Amino acid sequence: MDERSRYLRNLVIDALEGGQRGHVGSSLSLVEILRVLYDEVLRIDPKAPQDPNRDRCILSKGHGCLTWYAVLADKGFFPLSELAQQCRPGSMLGGHPERGFVPGVEASTGSLGHGLSIGIGLALAARMQRRKSRVFVIMGDGELDEGSVWEAALCASKHKLENLVGLVDYNKLQSYGPVKDVLDLEPLADKWRAFGFAVKEVDGHDVEALGESLQTIPFESGKPSLLICHTVKGKGLKVAEHNASWHHKAKISAEDVRLMRDGLRQY
Numbered sequence: 001m002d003e004r005s006r007y008l009r010n011l012v013i014d015a016l017e018g019g020q021r022g023h024v025g026s027s028l029s030l031v032e033i034l035r036v037l038y039d040e041v042l043r044i045d046p047k048a049p050q051d052p053n054r055d056r057c058i059l060s061k062g063h064g065c066l067t068w069y070a071v072l073a074d075k076g077f078f079p080l081s082e083l084a085q086q087c088r089p090g091s092m093l094g095g096h097p098e099r100g101f102v103p104g105v106e107a108s109t110g111s112l113g114h115g116l117s118i119g120i121g122l123a124l125a126a127r128m129q130r131r132k133s134r135v136f137v138i139m140g141d142g143e144l145d146e147g148s149v150w151e152a153a154l155c156a157s158k159h160k161l162e163n164l165v166g167l168v169d170y171n172k173l174q175s176y177g178p179v180k181d182v183l184d185l186e187p188l189a190d191k192w193r194a195f196g197f198a199v200k201e202v203d204g205h206d207v208e209a210l211g212e213s214l215q216t217i218p219f220e221s222g223k224p225s226l227l228i229c230h231t232v233k234g235k236g237l238k239v240a241e242h243n244a245s246w247h248h249k250a251k252i253s254a255e256d257v258r259l260m261r262d263g264l265r266q267y
Contacts (some may be wrong), residue, residue, distance in 0.1 A: 060115020157196020
């Protein structure tokens with residue numbers, strides 16, 4: 001883990017400390033995915049957040065929003081000082097992201113299974129308006145239990161949405177247990193291919209590999225793209241890694257913050 005990844009995780013801890021609650025494991029598996037998107041891939045400008053030609057990013061697994069907030073603040077969409085107000089009365093940063101409240105947030109998410117459908121609408125609109133905007137939708141693996149995801153997948157392939165990219169945060173641990181025990185997704189890549197997507201797989205914490213995978217979109221002409229990112233839930237905090245009890249914490253104590261800071265320093 002390099003210094004930038006540690007820095008972004010420390011920003012997430014700042015938000016957890018300020019709000020004293022939040023989805024820990026679900027956010028930390030996303031750090032490198034969102035980092036690469038915003039550092040290398042997305043065509044966006046924080047000074048012109050409503051530019052019609054911008055790329056769109058939708059965090060369909062809205063409960064992972066602490067990392068999104070950290071990245072958006074780092075990029076200048078709003079001040080870093082806002083992170084410490086997360087989930088406090090009057091804060092614009094809630095437990096799930098809300099469009100219209102948080103600069104840079106393209107869709108209000110949290111009810112799982114909706115993001116891909118929203119992304120399809122945005123991708124179709126861009127095509128109809130002859131814009132070069134691309135749409136990136138980040139989904140969780142537990143979220144793929146929702147039938148609405150697969151209905152949307154059929155629609156995306158029907159319309160040959162080359163400007164649509166789905167990314168799956170495949171950390172293999174849902175809120176209350178391993179994905180393979182709750183509802184096994186394998187063979188996941190073959191499922192997406194059967195639904196008409198061009199598919200790649202990557203180590204979701206390897207910044208170089210992520211950037212390389214997303215260099216050329218679409219992955220195949222005439223198809224929407226899907227990148228399966230193999231990740232670790234709670235990545236960067238030994239106490240939280242592979243630990244379902246750190247999916248969400250309703251109360252973050254000073255001791256929890258100490259454990260998180262110390263654990264991150266071990267990397």
